[in-house]
Amino acid sequence: MSDDEITLPWIDEPMDSEEAIEALGQASIDDGDHLEELETRIERLERRASALEDGSSVECPECDDGGNVYKAGVGAAKLANDGGLTDGSADALNRESHVCLACHESFTPTFE
Ligand SMILES: [Zn+2]
Structure with a gap:
């Protein structure tokens, strides 16, 4: 070298x-x-x-409602309480991190 x-x-x-x-x-x-x-x-x-820690800071992408968005587990419990938890909605909640109880749309925030 x-x-x-x-x-x-x-x-x-x-x-x-x-x-x-x-x-x-x-x-x-x-x-x-x-x-x-x-x-x-x-x-x-x-x-x-x-x-993911605090569902209350998230707005629903479907209806822009920020007041009825819950983490999926909490949303599932609330839906079950109201008798509204079906197999289909349980599956959807299992896939997504959040749910809006105003329009019953489950979603995972993307933050793009
Ligand atoms: Zn909504």
Whole structure:
């Protein structure tokens, strides 16, 4: 290996310094994009996690009602109390995280 050759840890072949600098620059640009995307995903997951803990912060996508949205388990209990829990609605509640008792629509907030 001559003095001008550099080995980057993730590249097997030694390359000359100019190539190595270019490769390093490319890597940090990629990382920047990647980080930004990760941060966006983390923010989305945090919003989603807080909605899963607290159904009262979620609005129904069907009727925009925010006052009758419950987490699926709570909604199922309320429906069962009222005698309105059918096999079909139980299946739907099992798939979704939230239910709106104003329009009986179950859904999972997406936060896109
Ligand atoms: Zn609704």
